[in-house]
Amino acid sequence: MLTVSVKWQKETFPAVEIDTNLPPYVFKCQLFDLTGVPPERQKIMVKGGLLKDDAEWSTVGVKQGQKLMMMGTADVVKAPEKSPVFVEDLPEEEQVVAVGHTAGLYNLGNTCYMNSTLQCLHSVPELKSALTKYTNSTRSNDVDSLSHNLTVATRDLFNELDQNVRPVAPLPFLTVLRKKYPQFAQQQNGVYMQQDAEECWIQLMYTLSQSLKAMESSDGTEAKGLFGIDLVSRVHCPESGEESSEMESVYSLKCHISQDVNHLHEGLKIGLKSEFDKASPSLGRSAIYQKESRINELPRYLTVQFVRFFWKRESSQKAKILRKVTYPLELDVYDFCFDELRQKLQHPRQVLRDEEGAKLGLKKSDAAGSSNSGESPDDPMEEGNEGKEVGKSEKKPHLTGIYDLIAVLTHKGRSIDSGHYVAWIKQENGKWIEFDDERPSERREEEITKLSGGGDWHMAYICMYKARVVEF
Template structure:
């Protein structure tokens, strides 16, 4: 193979070998390694003009020791980063938790997983943490145990925010057991397992009491706006023809599980239709009434309980249902809402449909563009205080409509 010298700017590279069995592009790649000038920017002067990438070496008349002239601008030399790159997996465990936004865990103080899961779920709600921070303290309307449990909740949330190491919820557990002795039940010298849903319900009741007596306008209905579900119900008796309507507010929807329920949505439908017995004024005796409920207002955070217990009459004890129930990452409860709420939701739902359609390259629909009744602004739907039911799509992703909490950690019982 012949050798040549190449002059580039003020530098000369002697004894550069050329493999004439390969096209000139290979030679240019060699020069790229030496000079940093990419092949597409190289202009090499040879007999007859510039050296082309696919030229035939035999027609160029290359001689041993010939000097070639190259012109071209080299790529910018990469500089080493001023600060060394540290990969996530190389960080200490505590720093990894901070980097990815994970909060500290909670120590299990003896069958307290029901309490820990409830606390971690509530701790993920920034609006609740803000309301607790603004809690002014005990007033004459509050009993001492409610006040102390609220303060313990606030302090535990603060500990979780400040620490990356597991936190021991000793004070909170003590105040919880003082307020609700059922969580202090013992069996053979050991604290018994309890139901996460019961812990959630009791804590919701406590916070709804303490965070609604504040003079601060933001705290007047903090818990209700965040978690409250307004229901309207039709109660009727097929036997007597009596019919009445009721309104109530709850902090969770119940997914009743039976052999026919395979999906969360089916369980919620079952939970909104119940039968009850009460005295009928027209019949003068007890009769069976059917209660059919519809959602009339939705919160920012929708809580759903999987009702996995039923009472076994033959053994007079609770049994746990182990049937698998699927649930989606995004839950649409539009068909479970009242007619009034559906009207308010139609505008925001159309906006979402149009946005999804844009992603698929579809044109926005003008179906409701001229309707004043359904022209609801998105910011109206996102505010919990205006009763517009922003969470028709209660999801596990914050920032779209709402967030879905699933309560599925009951205490251990007999299973079927």
């Protein structure tokens, strides 16, 4: 950990901490919080040139107490001034082009939490494909009737969304959801209450994972393979010296928010550590245990939840943390992975770098040529492969640990029991669409990165990232 001073325009920030275990991009996010200058606009002068986002601090040469200079103009975060153009107001043929056959969902009375969840999950083509194959004959014996009905309702609703450009009323789905999970049927003064989108996401994901188990396949297109994250944890009791390891599967990573968290990377790091009380066999009483987790298996789609709500004792209700926490369009989780998984990721990551370098006209690195280690496909020209044609060998997709943002579920308001949820989805054509219930509207990518909090505007509550894969 280093402490430096940063001069920006007429201001000087005398004690800015640098965690040298985190990339310089996180340091830029700290400066963003102090100055309002987005990381991509920052130019930080260091010895020999400008500070790069992916540089190693050990090679940068920054010293304790050093004075750094930053250039860049601050950004003003505010709601978009231009009124959105609603897709439903366009001619029908233009709606198809703009939204890609994806319709909005009518709000059936405080159901924005459900609509935004459904729109995010509907954006996953592999999930839609798996649901299309789900029938009574594929239903497992241990799947209860309500879980089966909810899975069928999800399948039918997704099909209806794909076949319409006009808004769809999700009443059959809502009816089954409330039967399966009565908490979503709570009323106050005869009106259905607002519910938590993350709770809806968890319950629906759990149901689909159970129902689609009977269809598990080697290509990982079941719910577990698409969204499941396997964690390996070290549990340690400092007082007794007891130590053990645990394995668990989860469907999202948590980004914990504190006064020290300015960027998603920092919140995820905190979220993978915890402390809890439990009985110690060696001490004969309860003691504090520390748990530190690492990712042991990655999914095709990585879900991240911002832990923005907490229980406020004085008001006996859940309050919201409004703090601004930035998140990237490209997320690299390599640093959060278990050692064995890191080893597996190294070759695919090198292949990815070579492919991206080739697009820029760069030569393939020597590292890729020497990192086969049994993971790369057979060379068709090697001995024993003379009969195979070049390019005919079967290629398989490999995860790289790098993910691209494809969906953001936001919450506007200060209480989990009120406010409004919206889904922001990236289409296959690269356009972003804001799904505000039945009103889809096109958005610019720069608007998506501004949904990071810090006020009463929409802020990210759940982010979904799609894995960047390579085939070899």
